[in-house]
Amino acid sequence: MKPIGPIPAGFTAIEGELAISGRRTSELVEEAGRTPLFVYSKSMIEQRLADLRAAMPDGLKVNYAIKANSYAPLLEYISPLVDGLDIASGGELEMLQELGIDGSRISFAGPGKRDEELEAAIRAGVTLNLESENEARRALAISEKIGVTPRLAIRVNPDFELKGSGMKMGGGAKPFGIDAERVPALARQIVDAGCDWRGLHIFTGSQALSAEAVTEAQSNILDLAIRLANEAGVGLPKLNMGGGFGIPYFNGDTPLEIVRVGNALRELFKKHSQDIAETELFIELGRYLVGEAGVYLTRIVDRKESHGETYLVTDGGLHHQLAASGNFGTVVRRNYPVAIASYFAAEPTEVANIVGCLCTPLDRLADKAHVPKADVGDIVAVFCAGAYGASASPSAFLGQGPAAELLV
Numbered sequence: 001m002k003p004i005g006p007i008p009a010g011f012t013a014i015e016g017e018l019a020i021s022g023r024r025t026s027e028l029v030e031e032a033g034r035t036p037l038f039v040y041s042k043s044m045i046e047q048r049l050a051d052l053r054a055a056m057p058d059g060l061k062v063n064y065a066i067k068a069n070s071y072a073p074l075l076e077y078i079s080p081l082v083d084g085l086d087i088a089s090g091g092e093l094e095m096l097q098e099l100g101i102d103g104s105r106i107s108f109a110g111p112g113k114r115d116e117e118l119e120a121a122i123r124a125g126v127t128l129n130l131e132s133e134n135e136a137r138r139a140l141a142i143s144e145k146i147g148v149t150p151r152l153a154i155r156v157n158p159d160f161e162l163k164g165s166g167m168k169m170g171g172g173a174k175p176f177g178i179d180a181e182r183v184p185a186l187a188r189q190i191v192d193a194g195c196d197w198r199g200l201h202i203f204t205g206s207q208a209l210s211a212e213a214v215t216e217a218q219s220n221i222l223d224l225a226i227r228l229a230n231e232a233g234v235g236l237p238k239l240n241m242g243g244g245f246g247i248p249y250f251n252g253d254t255p256l257e258i259v260r261v262g263n264a265l266r267e268l269f270k271k272h273s274q275d276i277a278e279t280e281l282f283i284e285l286g287r288y289l290v291g292e293a294g295v296y297l298t299r300i301v302d303r304k305e306s307h308g309e310t311y312l313v314t315d316g317g318l319h320h321q322l323a324a325s326g327n328f329g330t331v332v333r334r335n336y337p338v339a340i341a342s343y344f345a346a347e348p349t350e351v352a353n354i355v356g357c358l359c360t361p362l363d364r365l366a367d368k369a370h371v372p373k374a375d376v377g378d379i380v381a382v383f384c385a386g387a388y389g390a391s392a393s394p395s396a397f398l399g400q401g402p403a404a405e406l407l408v
């Protein structure tokens with residue numbers, strides 16, 4: 001038997017069956033017309049944001065990084081609840097433009113922005129978080145050509161990182177951002193060129209569960225940003241402090257204590273109050289806002305035995321759940337939180353391997369999980385599926401195609 005991850009709080013059972021936003025999974029599957037299906041709960045997203053805002057210092061703004069989940073109804077729902085939206089491609093910009101979201105609420109980070117992407121963003125009034133001097137030159141040339149003043153910020157590659165974070169994106173040589181010591185000169189050039197200077201962006205990592213680690217990174221970020229802006233003599237109209245707030249996926253993971261993070265940040269803001277009096281302060285979160293609000297539902301199509309082990313074979317798999325299968329930035333595969341949705345309230349009675357329908361040994365949803373006995377036709381739920389599920393899995397693999405999605 002292998003442990004499964006912690007099922008996020010907020011899910012209930014109706015007559016034994018898993019309910020999401022108060023609706024039974026069987027009813028949701030019927031509404032979608034098929035499995036596999038992602039269901040995202042509006043009330044859980046709203047609650048998450050309310051708790052976050054209550055914990056964070058007044059005035060701290062929260063952006064949503066849409067790469068975590070860019071399902072259009074979810075974007076439409078979350079957009080008025082957050083202070084801005086962070087994108088990392090021209091394709092993501094198009095998604096937001098289709099929903100009528102104003103460019104002034106969008107910032108665009110990410111290496112390798114193409115000229116067409118830069119142009120579309122500048123025309124739309126999007127803030128570009130510049131990733132290199134070359135990108136800055138191209139952005140300036142494009143804005144001159146089209147006669148639009150660009151909104152420019154610099155993404156800094158800091159010389160520290162978010163400790164214990166799942167994915168390190170700062171510290172040492174990196175494709176992200178501009179090395180800190182070269183930032184003041186570029187900031188000066190941007191201001192001298194008459195651009196709309198939008199300050200600095202410092203992102204240090206993802207998926208941190210330690211309040212101490214987040215606070216340490218935030219403290220370093222504030223120190224660095226203030227120092228760089230002072231050195232450049234350009235002011236700091238805006239500082240995007242990154243995010244990195246993680247969610248518990250695995251057995252033994254504990255939730256990030258956001259009240260501690262918020263209290264420490266309040267102290268930091270006090271300490272630096274003179275230097276940041278004119279600065280709009282942001283954090284940018286993806287998975288923390290939507291990850292736990294999503295569930296992946298997949299139907300059991302076969303139940304078989306092999307060498308004494310039970311396999312529940314589902315109609316879903318890694319093509320929608322790359323991370324849960326252990327193939328997205330993990331070294332050792334561990335079980336995500338999973339349940340038999342059809343018997344959510346029942347006690348576990350057997351140990352089963354839950355696998356997907358792809359013809360590869362990589363396609364595992366849960367190894368040796370202790371679950372209530374389930375059979376063909378029953379529904380399996382994989383939790384923590386609201387972020388980097390549909391948006392980050394190879395749904396075209398083996399001709400499977402995307403899962404259905406519902407926001408309820």
Ligand SMILES: *Cc1c(COP(=O)(O)O)cnc(C)c1O
Binds near residue numbers: 068285
């Ligand atoms: C991916 C990313 C995020 C979101 O990360 P999460 O772990 O989902 O919160 C935020 N900012 C930047 C720059 C990113 O690349």
